[in-house]
Amino acid sequence: MAVAAEQAPAPVRSRLLRAALECFLADEYHKVTTRRIAEKADANISMIRYYFGSKEGLYEEMIRDTLSPLLDVLDGPMLSSVEGFTDFLRLYYDTMSKRPEFPRLILKVLALNQGPGRRFIQQLLERGRTRGARTVADLKSHGQIAPSVDPDILRMTFVSLAMMPMLLKDIFEEQMGHAMDAAFIENLAEFNGRLFTGGLAPAPHE
Template identity: 30%
Template sequence: MTDDKLDTKAKILAIAEDLFAELGFDAASTRLIAKKADVNIAMLNYYFGGKEGLYMAIIERHILANRIKLQNINSDNISSFEKLYRFIDGYVDNMRRNLAVQKLMYIEMSLTLRSQLNEQIVELLSKNLVQVKRIIDDGVSNGSFAKVDSDMLIASMFGTKIYLINASPMASILFNGHANSKDLLDDEMVVRLKNHLKTMFKLYLTKS
């Protein structure tokens, strides 16, 4: 593929990501995306096969980038706690950096209108989940971590994330005293969230 075609695809992806995040999947029409990207709908369909293909290309790009980071953490010659803390730092940073995309992704997974899309997202995320579980399971196996219900521990972390992203008005009341916070995940909250998750994991995983 030539550089011009790569640039065009990247431009379409960037604009579609912004529109999906702003308007939602249904309201972000291919006609609008094509107009904003200054391409025709035929070209958009040629590259991505339609709106669902375009949406999945955006989601897949983010999930695969995170999987590579997780694989690198698991392959590093560092302690299990260092792997865990490095994962948490990256997890929270990615959560803030790609907030709109993740919010849209979790909304889609909660719906049944596009079951095939949901299945594709879950399949992609499940491979990342294997890498997260490996950090904990390896730590248990090598004696660094206590034996715990790792599934519940990971679910607690994901639950916190989903609460902050998809129930942000309630989260804003809890953390800021009102429901209209424009930037719930500001610098202070990012530090608080990282510290909370590290403390929670350490308390559960430290051997008594």
């Protein structure tokens, strides 16, 4: 009987992205060196320049790679109906529960007047704002949400419902006395989805 071959190591680029995420989550940007990332990824430091151009390029690609499941939704059918908001919340919670430090990293970057990743994150937020406004217009045209809904208020409300449970995850778990496990996250997504979509429903006079 043939012995199964050992699993091949992940490609260098993937290892560098994973190592960068671990390093940047654990320490301040200016304290993380490309040599440290390369060593953690078991890669030659020259591969960072080859794949990403620079430390900042790697940082931006790390953010894009982590957020890719969420960014892909903006181009897909999930948000073509109000029910999709619940699905998106579920996807966000699932993505961030695997990396609960990541929302804090994003807020830390945005809290700086300038710094690595800030411009890039702002571009992602503007992309979400623009496409979100288009989604709201489509939903209004099909009578799925009230004509009076302000796209910016909707976006801020949705971001609040999405981010806060992950930002304060440790505190909430300590207060509740149990972990926010998969079952809890599912219930939270369902409840917040109903709460959110309920506020979008057209009133009788609309």
